[in-house]
Amino acid sequence: xxxxxxxxxxxxxxxxxxxxxxxxxxxxxxxxxxxxxxxxxxxxxxxxxxxxxxxxxxxxxxxxxxxxxxxxxxxxxxxxxxxxxxxxxxxxxxxxxxxxxxxxxxxxxxxxxxxxxxxxxxxxx
Amino acid sequence: xxxxxxxxxxxxxxxxxxxxxxxxxxxxxxxxxxxxxxxxxxxxxxxxxxxxxxxxxxxxxxxxxxxxxxxxxxxxxxxxxxxxxxxxxxxxxxxxxxxxxxxxxxxxxxxxxxxxxxxxxxxxxxxxxxxxxxxxxxxxxxxxxxxxxxxxxxxxxxxxxxxxxxxxxxxxxxxxxxxxxxxxxxxxxxxxxxxxxxxxxxxxxxxxxxxxxxxxxxxxxxxxxxxxxxxxxxxxxxxxxxxxxxxxxxxxxxxxxxxxxxxxxxxxxxxxxxxxxxxxxxxxxxxxxxxxxxxxxxxxxxxxxxxxxxxxxxxxxxxxxxxxxxxxxxxxxxxxxxxxxxxxxxxxxxxxxxxxxxxxxxxxxxxxxxxxxxxxxxxxxxxxxxxxxxxxxxxxxxxxxxxxxxxxxxxxxxxxxxxxxxxxxxxxxxxxxxxxxxxxxxxxxxxxxxxxxxxxxxxxxxxxxxxxxxxxxxxxxxxxxxxxxxxxxxxxxxxxxxxxxxxxxxxxxxxxxxxxxxxxxxxxxxxxxxxxxxxxxxxxxxxxxxxxxxxxxxxxxxxxxxxxxxxxxxxxxxxxxxxxxxxxxxxxxxxxxxxxxxxxxxxxxxxxxxxxxxxxx
Numbered sequence: 001x002x003x004x005x006x007x008x009x010x011x012x013x014x015x016x017x018x019x020x021x022x023x024x025x026x027x028x029x030x031x032x033x034x035x036x037x038x039x040x041x042x043x044x045x046x047x048x049x050x051x052x053x054x055x056x057x058x059x060x061x062x063x064x065x066x067x068x069x070x071x072x073x074x075x076x077x078x079x080x081x082x083x084x085x086x087x088x089x090x091x092x093x094x095x096x097x098x099x100x101x102x103x104x105x106x107x108x109x110x111x112x113x114x115x116x117x118x119x120x121x122x123x124x125x
Numbered sequence: 126x127x128x129x130x131x132x133x134x135x136x137x138x139x140x141x142x143x144x145x146x147x148x149x150x151x152x153x154x155x156x157x158x159x160x161x162x163x164x165x166x167x168x169x170x171x172x173x174x175x176x177x178x179x180x181x182x183x184x185x186x187x188x189x190x191x192x193x194x195x196x197x198x199x200x201x202x203x204x205x206x207x208x209x210x211x212x213x214x215x216x217x218x219x220x221x222x223x224x225x226x227x228x229x230x231x232x233x234x235x236x237x238x239x240x241x242x243x244x245x246x247x248x249x250x251x252x253x254x255x256x257x258x259x260x261x262x263x264x265x266x267x268x269x270x271x272x273x274x275x276x277x278x279x280x281x282x283x284x285x286x287x288x289x290x291x292x293x294x295x296x297x298x299x300x301x302x303x304x305x306x307x308x309x310x311x312x313x314x315x316x317x318x319x320x321x322x323x324x325x326x327x328x329x330x331x332x333x334x335x336x337x338x339x340x341x342x343x344x345x346x347x348x349x350x351x352x353x354x355x356x357x358x359x360x361x362x363x364x365x366x367x368x369x370x371x372x373x374x375x376x377x378x379x380x381x382x383x384x385x386x387x388x389x390x391x392x393x394x395x396x397x398x399x400x401x402x403x404x405x406x407x408x409x410x411x412x413x414x415x416x417x418x419x420x421x422x423x424x425x426x427x428x429x430x431x432x433x434x435x436x437x438x439x440x441x442x443x444x445x446x447x448x449x450x451x452x453x454x455x456x457x458x459x460x461x462x463x464x465x466x467x468x469x470x471x472x473x474x475x476x477x478x479x480x481x482x483x484x485x486x487x488x489x490x491x492x493x494x495x496x497x498x499x500x501x502x503x504x505x506x507x508x509x510x511x512x513x514x515x516x517x518x519x520x521x522x523x524x525x526x527x528x529x530x531x532x533x534x535x536x537x538x539x540x541x542x543x544x545x546x547x548x549x550x551x552x553x554x555x556x557x558x559x560x561x562x563x564x565x566x567x568x569x570x571x572x573x574x575x576x577x578x579x580x581x582x583x584x585x586x587x588x589x590x591x592x593x594x595x596x597x598x599x600x601x602x603x604x605x606x607x608x609x610x611x612x613x614x615x616x617x618x619x620x621x622x623x624x625x626x627x628x629x630x631x632x633x634x635x636x637x638x639x640x641x642x643x644x645x646x647x648x649x650x651x652x653x654x655x656x657x658x659x660x661x662x663x664x665x666x667x668x669x670x671x672x673x674x675x676x677x678x679x680x681x682x683x684x685x686x687x688x689x690x691x692x693x694x695x696x697x698x699x700x701x702x703x704x705x706x707x708x709x710x711x712x713x714x715x716x717x718x719x720x721x722x723x724x725x726x727x728x729x730x731x732x733x734x735x736x737x738x739x740x741x742x
Binding site: 027045053 | 387
């Protein structure tokens with residue numbers, strides 16, 4: 001074992017515990033109430049996790065929350081940025097989920113056609 | 126991809142409250158819902174709140190769950206992991222506001238702490254070296270071996286101001302310097318993991334939660350002092366800690382972080398675990414070394430000190446678990462950073478164990494200089510059931526009690542010594558108004574008397590004599606000059622015992638005499654126990670106005686001394702047969718059984734027998 005090898009081992013291992021460190025750039029929240037689940041939010045989330053894994057993005061945390069309220073727009077996904085910016089996507093299917101990963105989460109570009117609202121928190125202005 | 130980690134504490138505390146069943150239930154339930162590909166269950170070491178066990182922490186949400194028994198797991202998985210809302214039933218409740226605490230960050234017990242030594246405990250899986258490496262594990266060893274000379278390491282530790290965490294508080298850097306200068310070879314380093322104070326489990330929590338930090342500290346120390354072999358002396362009762370140490374050592378050898386030519390520097394370091402039988406005296410360094418050598422654990426006169434003649438007659442350095450675990454953060458973040466924490470004379474943080482009559486029982490790490498009040502009332506959450514604080518015992522059987530008027534004393538070696546107690550290994554046993562201080566002193570004296578190795582007479586005979594006197598006082602047979610006798614014996618045992626066990630054994634008696642002399646006097650002169658603890662001095666009766674005639678007391682009574690008087694609905698207690706066990710008092714739901722310690726004057730009227738006994742003394 002030398003320093004270089006330890007560093008490599010550490011980088012590899014860090015992905016394993018990164019979830020516990022916090023400070024992610026993005027937080028993706030799935031609305032997982034009854035209507036969300038009925039509209040297929042679970043599958044969409046599985047797809048997104050798969051895509052994140054494929055692209056090796058580790059600055060994203062994925063969480064679930066309850067009913068948001070806009071039932072006919074489910075499955076809904078909210079992308080929150082560490083800076084406070086929030087973008088909500090509506091009627092997200094598997095293809096859209098992959099696109100959100102490749103465009104928004106990887107390149108930082110909001111997927112225009114899908115977003116229903118873009119909120120900037122007042123205190124962040 | 127894994128989106129959530131569920132950390133389940135599998136330290137000794139939570140394991141005994143059923144966390145292994147919780148883990149299994151979680152795994153099964155997650156699988157059932159098809160969540161096992163996105164949610165991972167991780168076993169960790171102690172998170173610090175043993176009284177709430179089994180505890181669990183969900184990342185990245187930061188939700189802390191308490192009392193997660195297996196039966197609650199299906200609902201928990203459904204609520205939190207499927208529907209994404211916290212499961213309120215298992216959330217801890219703030220004792221002041223009565224609101225549920227949503228995240229660990231909002232929990233006073235956690236957010237008042239400063240975690241340096243226990244940084245990894247309850248965060249990583251202690252049985253997986255990769256998780257330790259991910260959190261900068263072995264980077265400090267790498268830095269030391271590739272960029273620093275041994276003398277520089279010693280200087281760094283000296284500059285940090287680190288003092289030994291085992292109790293005495295000797296400057297660690299100075300100790301290392303003496304050992305480094307010792308001309309003989311080979312040299313050995315030893316980790317003292319023979320934690321023996323009643324109510325202290327901070328070393329266990331570090332060994333169970335982050336064993337590699339101790340190994341890394343020892344390897345750094347070995348390099349600095351010129352030792353290539355290390356021993357960890359641990360008691361057999363710490364089964365889980367022993368197991369995790371063995372796993373950690375095996376994994377470290379496998380990846381090449383222990384053994385030959387570490388970091389290609391030419392430095393070799395080996396570590397062996399030595400199991401002790403759990404004798405209190407083996408925490409004393411000379412007795413410990415004899416035990417490591419396979420001989421009977423009895424202390425030796427010093428000098429020669431271990432740095433001159435230690436294990437097998439060779440120079441040896443012995444540090445406590447917590448001291449070794451503190452080396453790594455000092456090397457990584459620098460002596461300056463470490464010296465900026467704490468007080469002028471005592472730097473850094475200390476892991477404390479909160480036990481006894483306190484709301485938050487567990488392990489907490491605080492900077493030196495925190496006051497006892499903050500420790501007990503903020504982090505500890507105060508005294509349960511609205512009772513009044515009476516005293517806190519610091520430093521285990523070698524320490525002493527500190528009463529309420531000194532609650533604002535800061536916790537550091539010198540200030541506690543001034544109050545007649547010691548810092549010791551960091552155990553804090555809190556006592557409320559229901560604790561009898563004579564009984565407390567008797568308890569600790571009994572412990573020391575049992576644990577005395579018997580080598581030197583002052584300790585072997587002296588502690589026994591002191592215990593006899595205390596037994597007599599608690600039984601209501603105290604004599605007028607007993608306090609004087611106790612003080613004389615205490616001074617003799619303290620001054621003439623061979624090792625620390627005897628030298629400190631009188632401390633609980635001396636401090637209780639210093640702060641609670643009136644309780645001793647009440648026992649001796651009035652035959653009264655003010656806290657109503659000492660059984661021989663108690664008196665039970667049933668308040669006829671409150672008795673409902675439910676018969677719970679009569680059924681609980683072991684000597685059938687509670688009866689209904691003919692023609693009446695209520696029960697009466699015949700005091701002549703009463704053995705004062707208190708079973709009726711515990712059984713009554715209407716506060717009708719009265720427990721008093723009336724003392725000799727009242728007893729005169731009610732119980733001539735007791736009065737006669739008292740009068741004769």
